[in-house]
Amino acid sequence: MDDLLERLRAGLPAEALITDPDVTASYAHDMASFCDAGAPAVVVLPRTVEQVQHVMRTATALRVPVVPQGARTGLSGAANASxxxxxxSLVKMDRILEINPVDRIAVVEPGVINAVLSRAVNEHGLYYPPDPSSWEMCTIGGNIGTASGGLCCVKYGVTAEYVLGLEVVLADGRLLTxxxxxxxxxAGYDLTRLFVGSEGSLGIVVRAVLALKPQPPQQLVLAAEFPSxxxxxxxxxxxxxRGHTPSLLELMDRTTVRAVNTMSHMGLPDSTEALLLAAFDTPDPTADLAAVAELCTTAGATEVVPAADAAESELLLQARRMSLTALEAVKSATMIDDVCVPRSRLGAMIEGTAAIAQKYDLTIGVCAHAGDxxxxxxxxxxxxxxxxxxRARESFDEIMALGLELGGTITGEHGVGVLKKEWLARELGEVSVEMHRGIKAAFDPLGLLNPGKVF
Structure with a gap:
């Protein structure tokens, strides 16, 4: 420990090192339940690429494991300490280095908060689409590490589709572009995509080149109540x-709607069994919403209410964004699953989840990016x-098994981390796991980067 701290201090300012065990303990885990976390020897908060390189060279020399972290809003234990x-912790590397309206790119450090970047590019008439529910807190580095998604994925896609290039500090301290x-x-293999979603197990992202889009028109939202x-x-x-491309298509089940009402007193319809939110940011969103309203009615909607303006639309979106927080208030703990299935099997997934809740006598609310x-x-x-x-743990596992049975995946955007690594092999198969381990060994031969995560 003394040797480690001495070597770290040789290349870091004093304020970048935290050794107080009461403080380091607060960095031990992210927001996932049922995930073990260890006690870190030290927390380092670098501000420069060179400082990150120094940390990795020191870790390699002393064979000390390194756990990279962003804002720790993750839900799979991927940021948990060993x-x-x-x-x-990369939260101090929080500069937006460039916004280029001609090339439609932004160059950022990993600690930039998603919402901060979004607002900054909006001032240039541009748009960074990925918007996780935690966008006011989560960092771009964390988004890249977990290949996160968000409410707009149905039209604009996920983080991986917006990462053009990276600068990555490897386990031995070398800088890879x-x-x-x-x-x-x-040109060459797509190493950028390899790092996106790797959960800090292959290298430390210290800079990212992100693609931007022109800012779309203000979206309008429609809410449709359903009896099931x-x-x-x-x-x-x-x-x-029918070929519609909504900018958002979100679903909240009865349990979720009631939880949101309890927390926010928004007056959402407690009688509904499912609430579907659809939005369009097209030049004529009113016409698109009218077409979708007709389809909802045909499918059995008991009431369809289009928002009159942007303010009403935002109110509906706030209800969806607070879904997870509202469900967390139902009991003292939650496990948030992240199963993605083909759209055609979405109904079976939600029905099956309700049956699992009944089997285990638990409250399980479902909110969904229904469009994907x-x-x-x-x-x-x-x-x-x-x-x-x-019972909660067993139900969680059954939900993942159901997702695989329906042709889906155990994680659409939250990542594997600690929580789901036992399930990863079931989804990938023996040959794929072997290839994954070979890639890990090529980038991190000593196994120092985020050990015990993913697989």
């Missing part, structure tokens, strides 16, 4: 089948009740 590790600043480029989740999912299938089949079943339980905690 005993005796260096926690490398991947990708490009150009709109096109196929099956009817709401039928509406989703009809909307997509990504469900977020939230298992609510009392963490002080051993039996209820056991």
């Amino acid at each position: 005993d005796g590790c260096i926690v490398l 991947t990708g490009r600043r150009t709109a096109k480029g196929v 989740a099956t009817a709401a999912c039928d509406a989703v299938c009809r909307i997509m089948e 089949g990504n469900t977020h079943p939230v298992v609510c339980f009392d963490h002080t009740d051993a039996d209820e905690s056991r």
